[in-house]
Amino acid sequence: MLTFEEKLNIIETFPQLVRKEVSLNRVNFHFPESQFEKKIVVYHLHPNGNGFVYAAGLPGYETDRKGFVNIREFSEPALILLLQDAIKALETVETVETLEETWINDNQFELTLLNEDLDTWLVYAGDLLDGAFNSYKEAANYLEEEGFRRK
Incomplete structure (x- = not known):
C-alpha cells in the first residue's frame, strides 16, 4: 500500500489537478477544466492512506453509488492509470446526434x-x-x- 505522501506525490504530477485542503487533514484534488458538473477527481485523501478517485462510467473499476473508487490498496501504476482515465473522461464530451x-x-x-x-x-x-x-x-x-x- 502506498503511503499518503506517495499518493500525494503521484497525484501532484498531474498539473491539471488543483489541490484543496479539507477537514481532518484530508485533501481533495479538483479538475477545473472538467466538461461536466463533477470537478472533484480525488476525494478525501487521508493521511492514513485512504481516499477515493471519481471513476463513474469507467470500465474495470468498482465504484460506490457516487461513482468513486477506493484507492487505499492501489499500486503506483494502478493509481496513475486511474487518474489518467478519470481526467480523460471528465475532459471529453461525447457528442450525440439527435x-x-x-x-x-x-x-x-x-x-x-x-x-x-x-x-x-x-x-x-x-x-x-x-x-x-x-x-x-x-x-x-x-x-x-x-x-x-x-x-
Missing part, C-alpha cells in the same frame, strides 16, 4: 420518436410525452404494437 423520426398509423395520426441523449428514447404526440424508453428497439416495438410505422 435522432428524430416521424411514425404514422392508418388514421394518419403522427407520433415523433426522439433521442435526446445516449440512454433515452422519447415518443411524443405533438407536445405531449407519450412514452420514454431505454433503447430504440424498445421504442420502435412499442410504436409497432400500437399500429404505427415509420413515415
Whole structure:
C-alpha cells in the first residue's frame, strides 16, 4: 500500500489537478477544466492512506453509488492509470446526434420518436410525452404494437 505522501506525490504530477485542503487533514484534488458538473477527481485523501478517485462510467473499476473508487490498496501504476482515465473522461464530451423520426398509423395520426441523449428514447404526440424508453428497439416495438410505422 502506498503511503499518503506517495499518493500525494503521484497525484501532484498531474498539473491539471488543483489541490484543496479539507477537514481532518484530508485533501481533495479538483479538475477545473472538467466538461461536466463533477470537478472533484480525488476525494478525501487521508493521511492514513485512504481516499477515493471519481471513476463513474469507467470500465474495470468498482465504484460506490457516487461513482468513486477506493484507492487505499492501489499500486503506483494502478493509481496513475486511474487518474489518467478519470481526467480523460471528465475532459471529453461525447457528442450525440439527435435522432428524430416521424411514425404514422392508418388514421394518419403522427407520433415523433426522439433521442435526446445516449440512454433515452422519447415518443411524443405533438407536445405531449407519450412514452420514454431505454433503447430504440424498445421504442420502435412499442410504436409497432400500437399500429404505427415509420413515415
